[in-house]
Amino acid sequence: MACALVPLDEQQVTEAAGPLGLGKERTLPALHPDRKEERCFVPYKPPPEDSSPAQVEEFLEYGRFIMEDLDWLLNLPHDKFWCQVVFDESLQKCLDSYLCHAPRGLDPSSLPSSPALSEMQRSIHRAVFMTFLRMATHKESKECFITPLVFGEIIYNNFLFDIPKILDLCVLFGKGNSQLLHKMIENIFTQQPCYYGDLDEAVPSILQVLDTILAKCGLQCEGGTATEPLKLDSRSRPSAMTMSQQNLVDLVLYLCDSCTTIQAFLDIFPEACTTFHCHGFLNRLASFYEVAVPDLEKAVRKRNFDDKSLQEDLWKRVCHSRRTMVETTHLMLQQSCLRPILEGSENIHTFVEELLQHFTTFLPEKRFLVDYDEQFPVADDVSLLQQAFPLIDETRTSYLLQGVADAWDSIGRRRPQ
Amino acid sequence: MSPPRLTGALRSFSTVSKREEFTEQVYDMKIKRLKRQELFSREGLTWQKIVQFFTQHLDKAEQQSAIQELKSVLQAAKQIVDTEHGQDTIESAAVFLFETFHNKDHVGLEETRAIKQMFGPFPFSAADTSCAAVSRAVAPLGESLVEEFVRSQSSCRIPQRSTAFGRNISFSYDCYALDPQEALPWDGGPDEETSGGGLDF
Structure with a gap:
């Protein structure tokens, strides 16, 4: 764990070099690509429309991988979490795929047909929200925080949030979590005013x-x-x-x-x-x-x-x-x-x-x-x-x-x- | 396929997001499983520790038969992973089988699912063999001793839910939905006069 009361973006850590932690020690910024874990997050697939056993099993299998990885991610200490979020493309693809494909309440077949599917969908739904909530939080505690200006740059330059994602978050989670979402989006736009430009x-x-x-x-x-003007020929x-x-x-x-x-x-x-x-x-x-x-x-x-x-x-x-x-x-x-x-x-x-x-x-x-x-x-x-x-x-x-x-x-x- | 969405159009036609296409993405689960196996082998229990545990807690005569059973587990692990993998991978798979079956007397749905999640499709006979072998190996030791050993060695793999971000945050599963009251404004068929009816909020 990196040192306290210094923003994460200014912290340095000393850790053993080499893939197995053998070899010499080295000092590197706390936010560094070498500190991310090779985890291979899998993309999300929506629950199957026809519940054939094979499709159900495939959904559950993907779901278990996602849940295991997101549980692990949410358990990481602040510095490791941010290394993963910033440098792990597979994580971003997993989160994006959820925003793109997760069923909305208004979708024609939004409710999974079996209790196992439904339970898995609910678990992923919550874990994805908590991940975005953590990503929208630049100050987690007195010890764990990022300089607001740097936080704004990180989330914007790495596309952790963008306008379509923010809209997806609202429509997916907004009905019952509007206050939390408001805080998240307000913080994102406050720390990174470029989002107003993007919205524009x-x-x-x-x-x-x-x-x-x-x-x-x-x-x-x-x-x-x-x-193009409309064609006159009504046929x-x-x-x-x-x-x-x-x-x-x-x-x-x-x-x-x-x-x-x-x-x-x-x-x-x-x-x-x-x-x-x-x-x-x-x-x-x-x-x-x-x-x-x-x-x-x-x-x-x-x-x-x-x-x-x-x-x-x-x-x-x-x-x-x-x-x-x-x-x-x-x-x-x-x-x-x-x-x-x-x-x-x-x-x-x-x-x-x-x-x-x-x-x-x-x-x-x-x-x-x-x-x-x-x-x-x-x-x-x-x-x-x-x-x-x-x-x-x-x-x-x-x-x-x-x-x-x-x-x-x-x-x-x-x-x- | 997902229904047409506003945010889909924004991703495709505006310049405010990273260009990526997920719809046709095919993910090779083999890569994920290999990565998972690698992570599993890196932490916690090892095959050496299991062998050592048996030699420490059993007398000479019992040790011999336990070692034979453990060899059967290794053999089954070899069938479940692939023959092309090295000894480390096979031993790691054997550890997984030991952890899975140390307190089970048969291969249930949960165990089948866990093995498939880790290694992909596998011969059921191998799971059956390893379950029986683990069962016979741990029999002379007593359930609580083995349980304690596995728990103490594997604890670093299990996420501590008590420290997870968001554990104290209340979350609502409510979602936007159609109003069931907004029924068709006619009985029995379309009717010109009712067109442009009120919103009936």
């Missing part, structure tokens, strides 16, 4: 995913990044009604996963809302909703499904996606505008103006606006604005509220009393 680079790709979903339905929305144009059933299933699964992942991330780490905001995410999301939701709903309702349970499942996924999109919008408005207003921020009028501007932009997106208003009444927010900022232009708020009422009328739905 990733948001256009997220928006591109929304455009891809629309393009697959033969749709386009305002502000979209589609570079060759894909649509949710005409695409193959498998493509429709994949598309709905993709939408559901994307919406849940974005919402989980922003809910756990609301500090990221600002970055999404800078890319006009709110308006793009509202336009996307307006165009995509009715089209997908229609396809799920009208198409002929031999398997009615599949149809039922797709409907639930569309509903789930709608709900998460509305909740994400509210979360972002709350974080970016409402919160500073209610906290009496210095530039209150700027936030008031921004909020009103957002609502005004939503006015043409009638279907979206109605669904939003149903869950988070716009009138409530306007009332809050009037209390927090009495100078608010009443003509403008009246126009806005009338626009919301018109939206309800225009889509033929009655507002709940």
Whole structure:
């Protein structure tokens, strides 16, 4: 073990040289590739869908290897743990494969069929989380810590965390561990602000995913990044009604996963809302909703499904996606505008103006606006604005509220009393 | 195959992560098993210590038959690993068999699984032979003496759960799931009038 009260990145250790610890002693940095153990972590494979004994046994065999290795890893002292994490590529591949392939709660067949599979899956799930938690902790105790700046460099330069991994962590573990995850992600972004830059680079790709979903339905929305104009020939144009059933299933699964992942991330780490905001995410999301939701709903309702349970499942996924999109919008408005207003921020009028501007932009997106208003009444927010900022232009708020009422009328739905 | 995911698209199309492809990754379990065998042989009990243990605790007459049984274990180990491996590997496999069977009277599912996990597919007769041989060898010694010997020699291999990172951290297995209440908004079939129904939160 290296010496105490010195950060790990500055510690030196003296140990026997040579593979068997024979030979002379040598001094080397505590964080050094020679100090890692050749362990050969195996990659994770998801539980088999059909539970043939051979596949079950294969999953359990991989699982036992992973559990044994992660148990060993979590038992390592601080310095050895970090040597392994930084220099063992097989460990990183094992963790990455879990994030990529572990079943999410929303996956069609997320629950392993046998108790043995389920137990193994749960054990791996916890061990992977604890490993990431330890990797996100630069100070484990008074004696075991890494200089924050160096910690930031280590996790970033070695891709121990990246934006897709952080999103995966949120969607896999966030439901019941949001506070811990918030601390982890907050620490990662605080110690390494480059992650904000990466997030800034990733948001256009997220928006591109929304455009891809629309393009697959033969749709386009305002502000979209589609570079090719849609073909006029409707026969060759894909649509949710005409695409193959498998493509429709994949598309709905993709939408559901994307919406849940974005919402989980922003809910756990609301500090990221600002970055999404800078890319006009709110308006793009509202336009996307307006165009995509009715089209997908229609396809799920009208198409002929031999398997009615599949149809039922797709409907639930569309509903789930709608709900998460509305909740994400509210979360972002709350974080970016409402919160500073209610906290009496210095530039209150700027936030008031921004909020009103957002609502005004939503006015043409009638279907979206109605669904939003149903869950988070716009009138409530306007009332809050009037209390927090009495100078608010009443003509403008009246126009806005009338626009919301018109939206309800225009889509033929009655507002709940 | 995993369903299409947002993070999959980000990994493929954005520049914020390391480029790696896992989907078609085939992992050679032979490498993992060899590594595991190597780690096993490096720490804890050795074949020499086992032989020494028997010579220390048995009288001359009993020693002879115990040594014969241990030879059978070595022979079985040779069948389980590969003939191409050296004496060290065979002895290490014999240690593993001894540890596995020192308190067992037959080859159960757990033992079969443990041997396969360590060496891959193996001839069951070899496991059976080694189990019987270990059983006969330890019989004159008494269960607690052998148990104590194996435990004291193998303790460094067993992870101390009491010191593991995260042992005191409460963890929730809850996960995001579909709301079962979000049923189809019609009875018996599609209906145009219900389109655009409320979110029914």
